Amino acid sequence: MEEYHSGDEVSFSPDDASNVVKECIEGIIGGVDYSQNKVNQWTASIVEHTLTQLVKQGKPFKYIVNCAVMQKSGAGLHTANSCYWDTTTDGSCTVRWENRTMYCVVSVFAVAIAL
Amino acid sequence: MDEDQSSEETTFVVDEITTVIKEAVESTIGNSSYQHSKINQWMSSIVESSLSQLTKLGKPFKYIVTSIILQKNGAGLHTASSCFWDNSTDGSCTVRWENKTIYCIVSVFGLSI
Numbered sequence: 001m002e003e004y005h006s007g008d009e010v011s012f013s014p015d016d017a018s019n020v021v022k023e024c025i026e027g028i029i030g031g032v033d034y035s036q037n038k039v040n041q042w043t044a045s046i047v048e049h050t051l052t053q054l055v056k057q058g059k060p061f062k063y064i065v066n067c068a069v070m071q072k073s074g075a076g077l078h079t080a081n082s083c084y085w086d087t088t089t090d091g092s093c094t095v096r097w098e099n100r101t102m103y104c105v106v107s108v109f110a111v112a113i114a115l
Numbered sequence: 116m117d118e119d120q121s122s123e124e125t126t127f128v129v130d131e132i133t134t135v136i137k138e139a140v141e142s143t144i145g146n147s148s149y150q151h152s153k154i155n156q157w158m159s160s161i162v163e164s165s166l167s168q169l170t171k172l173g174k175p176f177k178y179i180v181t182s183i184i185l186q187k188n189g190a191g192l193h194t195a196s197s198c199f200w201d202n203s204t205d206g207s208c209t210v211r212w213e214n215k216t217i218y219c220i221v222s223v224f225g226l227s228i
Contacts, residue, residue, distance in 0.1 A: 039193045047197035055199055062200040064207075064224050066181060068192065075188035078154050082162035084170055085177040085226075092179075109179050111226045 010059055012091030012110040017054065021095040021106045024049045034071045034101040043067050046106060054108065064109040072101055085111055125175060127206030127225040132169065136210045136221050139165040149186045149216040158182060161221065169223065179224040187216050200226055 028045050032038075047065045054063050070077055083092065089112035097104045143160045147153070162180045169178050185192055198207065204227035212219045 034191070036191055039191065040195075043193050043195035047195045051197045051199055062198075062205070062226055064179060064196060064198045064200075066194065066196045066222070068183060068194040070185075070193075071191045073188065073190040075190035076149070076151060076154070076186040077192070078158055078184045080158035080162045080182045082166045082180045083178065084166055085179070090177070107181065109224070111177050111179075114228065 010061075010112070011089050012061065012112075014091055014093035016057070017093045017108045017110070018095055020053045021050050021093070021108060022097070024053065025095070025097050025104055025106065029069075029099070029102070029104065031099075033099075034069075039069055043069055046104070050106065050108065054110075059110075060113045060115055061110040062113060064111075066107045066109075068105045070103045070105075072098070072103060077103070079105060081107060081109075083109065125227055126204055127176070127208075127227075129206060129208045131172070132208050132223050132225070133210055135168045135172075136165050136208075136223060137212070139168060140210065140212050140219055140221060144184075144214075144217060144219065146214075147217070148214075154184060158184060161219070165221065165223065169225075174225075175228045176225040177228060179226075181222045181224075183218075183220040185218040185220075187213075187218060192218075194220065196222065196224075198224065 029042050046067045050065045092109045094107045144157050161182050165180045207224045209222045
């Protein structure tokens with residue numbers, strides 16, 4: 001059957017995902033300062049937009065998008081991820097972004113759907 | 116018939132996973148104060164021991180474990196997650212733990228195979 005052009009297994013492209021994420025972040029918090037009453041809205045928009053854009057690519061993946069926004073105030077923040085999956089088809093990418101008043105860390109995990 | 120038993124084994128059970136994670140966090144940083152030099156070790160230990168306990172449960176799932184450790188310093192931290200998956204079989208759970216000097220947030224996402 002010639003339904004898929006590039007073989008049966010599609011693997012995750014971290015570069016594509018990373019570009020999608022960067023555009024979403026820039027579009028939502030690009031030129032603004034940290035604001036406590038808006039930050040909930042921002043994190044929700046970032047994850048939803050990123051997810052929508054990824055799903056539009058039409059690839060056979062389940063996605064998890066995680067976003068953390070932190071005020072720049074001298075505190076230490078550490079994050080770690082560990083994944084138990086199929087390393088040939090699944091993957092993740094993490095984008096770190098900052099401006100004058102805040103840090104934003106977005107992680108995308110993509111897990112292939114068995115077709 | 117084993118049908119009821121096997122459907123319990125193929126859905127994400129939040130309570131069980133929460134217990135596993137709490138034990139992993141307690142045993143790693145239970146009584147400690149924030150120490151910059153030990154953080155990397157703590158982080159690796161929390162995610163790795165959580166993941167190995169989860170895989171020992173023997174369920175047909177792929178897992179993603181995410182952990183955040185934050186020093187208690189007055190800074191604001193907000194996190195959000197959005198997931199595109201199969202609602203009937205996949206799930207997530209988040210455990211928030213704190214002591215006098217550290218906040219620790221661990222999220223587990225389970226995707227059925």
